[in-house]
Structures are given as C-alpha cells and as structure tokens.
Amino acid sequence: MFTSFDFDDTGDNQANYQSDENAISTQSVNGVNGKYCPHCGRPVAADAAFCSHCGKPVHTCPQCHQPVDPSAKFCPSCGAPLQVLQAQYGPLTDRTAVQQEEKVVQPESRPAVHPVVMLQQQKKEVPLKAQLQEHRNLLIALACVLVVAIAGGIWYAHEQKALPAQGSTVSSQPVKTADSELSLNGVYLDQSWDEAKDGLGRELSTSDSKDGAVHHKFTDMDVVVKDDKVIMLTSSSPAAQSKRGIHQGSSLDDVVNAYGDDYQASEYGAQIHYEYTFKTDDGKQGILRFAVSKNSQTVEYISVRLADEKTDGAKQAFLAYHKAISNHDLQNAFQMLTGEFQNSVGDYDGYAPGYANTLSSDVSNLRKIASGGDKTTFSFTLKARDRIPGSAKVKVQYFNGQVTMVKDGNTWKISDMSAKKTGEHVE
Template sequence: MENRETATAEWRCSCGQSGNKGNFCVKCGKPRPISQPQPSQPQQPQQPMQQLPPQNQQAYGHPPYGQQQYSQPPYQPQYQQPMYGQPVYQQPYQQPEDKNKNLKIGLGIAALILVLVLVFFAMKEGALGDEPAPSNYSSVSKNGEKAAQNQNADKKQDGSREMQTDLSLGGMDLGMTVAQMHETLGQELSTKQKDGMVFYQYPTVEVGTRGDIVTSLVSETGSALTKRGLHEGSLLREVTNTYGTDYMKSEYGGKDLYEYRYTDLQGQTGILRFAVVQGTDTVNYISIRRATE
C-alpha cells in the first residue's frame, strides 16, 4: 500500500519539471529521487493507459504527444585560448609561389645557349686568338707558281682550250707549234723519235711533231675530246649523227676506220679518224694526222 502511494505522489525533477507522478521524469527521463519527500495525496483510481497509434508514439524521455518540445541548439565548440604550457599547433611556413620562376629559368637557359654560340663562332673566326686573321692578298711562292702551272696544264689537257678546227683533239689543233703545245699542255711526260718525227707523251693525248709543227694527235683516254665533244667510248651512231655520213671507210687490224677530211690551222689537209672494233659500235680510239704523213 505504501509503495503504491509513493508511485502516485507528485514530485519535482531537478530539470524543473513538476507534477511528475511516475518513477521517471516525463521531460528528461530521470528517475524519481529517493531522498525527495513524498507528500501524501488522496488515492485516485488508476486510469488505464491509453494506447497511442504507432506513428504518434514519442521516443522515451520526450514530452507527451501534442505537447510542444523545446530543445537547445546543438553544441558548437567555441574557440578557446590554449592554456599555459599547452602546445599550440601552427601551420608550417610556406614560401610564396613565384609565378615567374619558370619564365626566369627559361630566359637564363636561352641566354646561356646564346653566349655559347657566340663564343663558338668567335673562336671559329679567330676573333679570340692571338694570330691576326689571314689577309685576302698573299704572295705566291715559286713552288706555288709551279703548282699552279701544273694545275693549269692538267686543265688544258682535258680540252679546256677553245679549239679552232675540226682537226683538234684534247685541246690541241693540228698545225700548232711546239711552243703553243707546251703553252697549252705544259710539260710532257716523255718523248720519243721515230721516222724523223718527235712524239710527246701526255696523260690524255700523244702529240706528234715534224720540225716545229704538230702533225698528228692520238687519244690515250676518254678524256680527250674533239671540238664537237666526241671521245673514246662514243657510239658509232653518235659519230655519224655529229659528223655526217660523208666519210671514207676502211679496215685495218680488226678495226673499221671512219675518216673525215678537214683543213688545219696552216691550211693543210688533215684526216680525222674514228676507229671502231669490228663487231661493236663503240669508238676504240681517235686519231688526227696530216694527209701527207
């Protein structure tokens, strides 16, 4: 009987809610304090507990259905000054980003490359050397003059001299003098005498002279050209296309000889001969001689 009266006596919770009759606070859910005095109240008949629909049931410790609920805002931590002796976290210092850093590096590399290029060309031109730059004008020694003469002679042997008549070969014209021969071809390789003639041997032609006049020319290589550009190795059809078909043909030593007659520098009649090995159509050698030889 005493326990029943204790359970039905009203009591005030520490949260401020009064009128609690049960063993727990209807506002915060705390249990009834034991030490709180329990005033005696007349016993009232116990009302059966009304069953609420499931959707209207409130969570344990919340106010009854229909009663407005006031709640405190969620806890928000406030900034507090650190206590003395407590370590304070600090962000590490970051160097401000230099936006022009890459541009500066690129310009520095380009400047270095430019300096290296200028130094290279300066060294190449001799600008950094102690020796003066060579002059455009220099004296030619006797050995240099001799080498130049030999070089000119080699060029002349290739037929660089402008030939005057069709009785010409390797830069030489039939009827030239020996002095003109040396002026054109330079120093001969060797000489030999036969039948009252002197033969001068050159790399491209053999020059035969009688007295002081050139009376025969014979090709030694394909470099000896006629005035019209034919040489050893030219085809027979090139010969006939260039000099025509008004030739005299004969045979000698297994070769077909195609001969044309022209006049030399001194008005003497000479013969231009193209020798073709029988059974072929290629010029084997070219010879020029006076008709009286």
C-alpha cells in the first residue's frame, strides 16, 4: 500500500518535500486539490486522468485517496461508494490501454542479473595479467604444497625401498629375551637345543662341521650346536637383538651407551669388532661381538660365542699389550714379554725410550695362523702414531707383522714378534 510518506525513485521524502521554485509546500497543495498520485504520492489536478509527474493513471478513492480498481463499486480500503468517479471523470480508461501506457511511460529497467553471472561478467572484464597479480599469493601457496607433496612422495618411496620386501627373510616372530647377556632373541649360550629351537621358526638349512658341531640356519639368525648345547649365535638381521636391545643397524653410540667402553676393539678390513666378555651360567667365558662398519658406524652383524681359551686368551693379551703402549703404561707392557724376549730387546731402560714419542699403537686384522699346545701364532696389521721431536707434526707408520703368544702359567705372553713397514706419512 502506498502512502504520502513513501519514498519515490529518487529517494526524496515526499511528506517533507519543499518546492524551491514557488515555495509552496506539498501540504498546502494537497489541501487545495485533495487528490494525490497513488504511485509517486505527488499532488495532481482533480480532473486529471494521469499523473503529470510519473505519467501513471490515477484511479483513487475520492474519500481515502488509495488506489482502486476502475471497475470496483466500493473502495477496498475505506468502503466508500465509487460511482462518483464515473460522474466526475467520465468512463474509466480500459485496463489494457493503461497497461500499455504504463509500459511506454515507465523508465527503462535492466533485467535482473544473478550475482554469480554478474561476478563472471565482471571477471571477464579484468585483464589476465591483473587477475594473475591478484592471485599471486594463492599461486605461490599452491606451488609450495605441490613441492612438499613431491618431496613427501620421494621420501616415502625411499623408505619403502629401505623396508624389507614382501617375502623377505625378516621374520615376524615376536622378540624374546633371556637373562643371559650372551643371547640373541632369547636364545643363549649353553642352552639345550631342544629348548632353544622352539620359537625360531622354520629352519632354512642345516650343515655339519668337522669338529662335530651342527650349523642351523634360520630366518633371523644362525645357531651352532654341539653336544646338544648352543655354542654360537650370529645374526645380520634387524629382527634379532641382544638382551640390551642392540641389533643390526644400531649405531656405535647405541652400543657404547648400552654396554660401556670396557671392550676390545679389533680392525678387520672395513669393520671394527667391538667385543665384550661375559660369563655363562656355568662359569664359562663368552664373547659378545658387534661388528661395526667403519663408514656408517652402524652394526653390520652380532655374534655370541664361547671363548676359545687358547685363541681368545692369546688374542686379548696381545691387544692389551698395545693398549698399554698407547696409554704409556710401559712398565706393564714390558712385563707382557717373556723373559727371553725381554733379553732380546734389552732391559727396560733400553726398551722404554723406543716408545717415548708414541701417541698410539693400534692393532687390526688379527688372525690366527697356527695353534697347538700352549702356543698360538697370529698375523696382524699395526698403525703407529709418533710425535716428531721438535715439531707439532705426527708421523704415521703402517706395519704388517706376526706374533707368537705362549702361555706362562695362567697368562699369555709375547715370546716373539716381527713386523715390516708398509707405508708412512706425516700429518
């Protein structure tokens, strides 16, 4: 319903409109004519059939001035009889004509456009360069996401290659543990074979050795049995671990943190063997060895075995001799020589000065050549580092040698040793 207080198309309030030209208010005009346009609310002449302002037909109730149907007999707003309209203004205009007239008079309007369509039309008008500039940050973000996704894919592929392939030799058997330090996956030295083989899974192969021992190969480790007792365990699988959780792939730091630095280290080619000594339940001496790669500093294999009294005792004594020299404990080192060998190198006063400038004496590749009775012979490689007198430089010398160890009571001593220099350099 329109009233005289509605806003027209220009947004002006017709009730407060003032004419600047004649200074006559709308209130006074309405008082004279008593008739208003039902569409724009402006005053019109009493006998006007169309509004002189908006051009629309003015069919209003003479009583309340509300729009009415020309064919109606009574006003739908106030109920006043409308026959007076016929008497005042003559026949009312035909509705069809009025609608046609309205189409002509009404200002041209644009068809409604859906907001999405309008946005698309606006975007079409924006130059491509401007659009790219506007979305630069979004494009950069998408590029970063793409780079991260590609890097993640490469990493995942690398990790998948590092994992054991389906059907590989890594077992899914649960890891067991034993009280003994001389154990792998719960199998320990001196354990009965009937008890040890439970839980090892399917046996892959079996072979006999000349000394009567039987080698059993399983998925995660090899087990050597003699007289129905486990005498040796070896594993290069990450699925087999020691009592303290060390396995193939563990770092050297992991080994030292777990077992300490009370080990014997021997160099063998591209590996260094770190060996720890423990006792079995019945008091036998056993060796826990971690073979560590020089390059990666990670464990390549683990072995657990009973010590060979002759070989291992002699070996440990020879390594202890060079460790004493590296620590400048020359008195103790001299006592590790037999009396005859001491006489051959002179007394202590003649022996000690030869090591006055020695910084380290490291043995590697220690291998048994012969063994019999209370005598064992090894070959070895020696790396000696000596300070050059009057200089801050160090001479590094390499030797290949041979040593014979003999048992003197309960200890092993050096009875003979010779070496040939194979190279040297200064650092």
